[in-house]
Amino acid sequence: MYTKQEIIIKSYREGKSQRAISNELGISRKTVKKYITQFESGLQSGLPCEEVMAQFLSTPPSYSKEKRGRLKLTLEVQQVIDALLLSNEKKRQQGLRKQLLKKCDIHSLLQEQGIIIGYTTVCNYIKEKQGKKVPKEAFIRQAYTPGDVCEFDWGEIKLYIDGKLTRLQLAVFTAAYSNYRFAAIYQRQDTLAFMETHVAFFAQVGGVYKEMVYDNMRVAVAKFVGPYQKEPTQALLQLRGHYQFSHRFCNSYRGNEKGHVERSVEYIRRKSFGVKSSFTNFKEANTWLSNTIARLNNTKQQLTGKTANELFDQEKNALKVAPIRLRCFEQIQLRVDKYATVSYKTNRYSVADHLVGRFVDVKIMSHELWLYHDNQKVAIHKRSYHKHQWVIKIDHYLDTFKRKPRALPGSIALASSEYLKQLYRTHFTGEARGFIDLLIYCRAHKITHEKLEQVVNQLTQSPIKKLTVEKIKAVLGNKQEQQDEPLVPTQITTMAQSQLQQLSALLN
Known part of the structure; x- marks a missing residue:
């Protein structure tokens, strides 16, 4: 002007x-x-x-923006944003509404691709594209003391595990002072998962917070005894007694009373699985989550300018020292049926065939089942959360297969191992007895399936005409002999070496 x-x-x-x-x-x-x-x-x-x-x-100058071109928001940038919005729409149709990319995520992805553009420009374009205004909510900032409060909550995620869409549960802890986060994936929101994730969290941070905050989750609240009073579950009481912390329940439908973890569940879900939601197995998904959490905890926060790790280092001294790890499992006793299995939650788990008709003690954890007989561990199985599944190990049936070799080709025990099934069909069809002898030999010498596969590949790549059990045993035996300790010299071996040296001198 x-x-x-x-x-x-x-x-x-x-x-x-x-x-x-x-x-x-x-x-x-x-x-x-x-x-x-x-x-x-x-x-x-x-x-x-x-x-x-x-x-x-006295009148300020005015400018017309109608004829001005968009310097950063080019057609190529718009196409990239449109592709991400289309990806969000596909996730929404698949039921993955809680894993949609937000505007800030889209802006971060554009920057990772080397596109220099302002966050406001991205927001304005998306608002114009969607044609709607997002209502804003007001929050009241609270002040917290180091080591005082930690919040816990569950969140649902849907991931493709080995190509199959699976509904899983995300357990999340967030420290109110430092905003330090911890998360793990479980199959269900059950008591064992609730206890195990607390044990893992306290073990990682190396201490216990004074107060834990929960909403009205069924694994923490046993029943309502009044309009504002709730009775804790036995699992929560057991955790309280062991780790010596107090607890507080939020009011119904008041997620803002634990706003840190409420935000963390949504934040971790987006940052971890908004971009990648397909994994080969459950372990890979948990590893991806752990790496993402480590990166988020090492990112500077807007309000403090410090990372969660830096703030957590300040409150470590305020935490109560964590006691020894609490052992979390349920124990039941089951009878082994005629198929040498025990049934739990409609699924069957195998044990050694000589235990048919006997009782075994089963320790049930969120991921595994441990089976004992006469205080001796007889089997370990990964826990299945499907219905009517047979979790079988072929080693448990080798003694029965030796008496009934014709039962091998069509058995569930053989089908449970994809590698052994292919090995039998490729090289030992019609030779069930020899194949069973090979498996018994591997069990006796503690040879893993990986070691067996390595030897088979070595023999198939050599110029031999046919792969036989004797050749495999010979190679496995040679490998075992190379690992044996050297012979200790005795009087006989010493005299024999002396005589051989004298004979060699005479011949020369």
């Missing part, structure tokens, strides 16, 4: 030319001409010159 006033004053009061004004003010002659033309058009209204000048000089 100052430039506008100088142009008009120098032109009409001082009588300077447009060229002189341009040189004196250091601006373009087009700008000088534009303001003089606007002022002259105002004089045509018939008002006195002084009145028009006063009104014109």
Whole structure:
């Protein structure tokens, strides 16, 4: 506005030319001409010159944005944003609404691709594309003491595990002071998962917070005893007694009362699985989650300018020292049926075939089942959360297969190992007895399936005509002999070596 006033004053009061004004003010002659033309058009209204000048000089200049081009938001950038919005729409149709990319995630992905663009520009384009306004919510900032409060919550995620869409549960802890986060994936929101994730969290941070905050989750609240009072579950009481912390329940439908973890569940879910949601197995998904959490804890926060790790280092000394790990499992006793399996939650788990008809003790954890007989561990199985599954190990049936070799080809035990099934069909079809002898040999010498596969590959790549059990045993036996300790010299071996040296000297 100052430039506008100088142009008009120098032109009409001082009588300077447009060229002189341009040189004196250091601006373009087009700008000088534009303001003089606007002022002259105002004089045509018939008002006195002084009145028009006063009104014109007191009005700030206006600019038209209609003809200005978009410098950063090019067509290529728009196509990238549209592709990410389309990906969000596909996730929404698949039921993955809680794993959609937000505007800040889209902006981060654009920056990772080397596209320099402002966050506001991205937000305005998406708002224009979607044609709707997002309502904003107000929050009240709280102050916390180091080591005082930690919040826990569950969140649902849907991942493709080995190509199959699987519904899983995300357990999340967030420290109120440092915003330090910890998360793990479980199959269900059950008591064992609730206890195990607490044990893992306290073991990682090396201490215990004074107060844990929960909502009205069924694994923490046993029942409501009043409008505002809840009775904790036996699992929560057991955790309280062992780790010696107090707890607090939020009011119903008041997620803001534990806003840190409420935000963390949504934040971790987006940052971990908004970009990648397909994994080969459950372990790979948990590893991906752990790496993402480590990266988030090492990222500077906007309000403090410090990372969660830096703030957590400050509150470590305020934590109560964690006691020894609490053992979390359920134990039941089951009878082994005629198929040498025990049944739990509609699924069957195998044990050694000589235990048919006997009772075994089963320790049940969230991921595994340990089976004992006479205080001796007889089997370990990964826990299945499907229905009517047979979790079988072929080693448990080798003694029965030795008596019934014809039962091998169509057995579930053989089908449970994809590698052994292919090995039998490729090289030992019709030779079930020999194949069973090979498996018994591997069990006796503690040879793993990986070691067996390595030897088989070595023999198949050699010029031998046919792969036999004897050749495999010979190679496995040679490998075992190479690992044996060297013989200790005795009197007989010493005398024999001396005689051989004397005989060699005579011959030479």
